[in-house]
Amino acid sequence: MAEIKFEITEQIAVLSESPKGWTKELNLISWNGREPKYDIRDWAPNHEKMGKGVTLSEAELEKLKDALK
Numbered sequence: 001m002a003e004i005k006f007e008i009t010e011q012i013a014v015l016s017e018s019p020k021g022w023t024k025e026l027n028l029i030s031w032n033g034r035e036p037k038y039d040i041r042d043w044a045p046n047h048e049k050m051g052k053g054v055t056l057s058e059a060e061l062e063k064l065k066d067a068l069k
Contacts, residue, residue: 004031004032005031005032005033006029006030006031006032007029007030007036008027008028008029008047009027009028009029009030009036010027010028010036011025011027012025012026012027012028012038013025013026015040018042021044021045022042022043022044022045022051023042023043023045024040024041024042024043025040025041025042025043026038026039026040027039029055031055037055037056037057037058038055038056038057038058038060038061039053039054039055039056040053040054040056041053041054
């Protein structure tokens with residue numbers, strides 16, 4: 001399986017925290033050297049592991065924001 005490289009370019013918000021210390025976060029992340037996108041997913045402490053999540057472009061994030069109003 002190919003290694004996935006990522007860089008958290010901006011930590012925007014911690015949305016929740018589990019009793020085990022994992023946090024659900026909204027971040028701007030560059031995946032495999034590409035332009036950063038908004039990302040919501042669970043992270044282990046110190047970001048050494050991650051859970052499944054969803055990645056959104058800025059336009060998709062704006063549509064989500066409008067839908068939640």
